[in-house]
Amino acid sequence: MKRTRTAISAALGLGLAAALAAVPATASAQTADESFAGYTAWSQSEANDANNKAFFEAVMESALEKHAENPSAKAVTVTYDASQAPTFAGEIARSTQIWNASVSNVQLTEGGNADFEYREGNDPRGSYAYTDGKGSGYIFLDYAQNQQYDSTRVTTHETGHVLGLPDNYSGPCSELMSGGGPGTSCTNAQPDQNEINRTNQHWANGVSAFAKKFDVKFR
16 A cells, blocks of 8 residues: 555645645745635635635545545545644634534544644734635644634634635625625634535545546545
C-alpha cells in the first residue's frame, strides 16, 4: 500500500504537508491569486470563490490519497492541525463534533500529516479561510471578531469552506454559510439540511472521481 500511495502522490503532484508551513496571516498584501473567504462580506468575489474551491479540492485530494490506503472505510477522514490556534481549542473541537454528527461521507479529526490547519491572531479582516491560489491554505481565527460574533459559529462556518461550501452572506441565520450576514445576534452553529446534503454529495463525487482516475476501489 505504501507503493500505491507514492504513485498516487506523484501523479497528483501533491506536497501539501510542506505547502502548509507557517505563513504569517498579515505578513503581506493580497496578491491576485490569493483568496480570503471571510466571515463577513468584505472578501466576496468570483476570484475568491474560485480560489476557495481550489483550496477545498486540494484538501480533498490530500485526504483521498490517504483514504486509498484504507479503501474499506465508510467515510473520508480529513485531518487538521490545531496546534497554532490554542485559544480556540474548544471551538475547534465543537466545530468538529458538529460536522462529524451532521455528515456521513467525510469526517474531521485532529492529527499529524494534516490536510489543513487552524491559526489564530489579530487581523483587521477578521476570520477567514485562506488559500494561496495554488491549493494550499488554512483557517485563520481573529481574536476581536470572535468576541463580537458567536465563536463556535465562526469556526464551524470557516470549516465549512474546507468541506466545500461557499459563502452566502444574504442567507438567513439558519444557514451556516451566511456567516456574519445575519449580524452578531446570530448564534446558530449548525449547517442546515441543504448544506449537509451538499457536503455529502461533494465528498461522494470526490471519491468516485478519484477512484476512476486512479483505478482505486473503495468499499
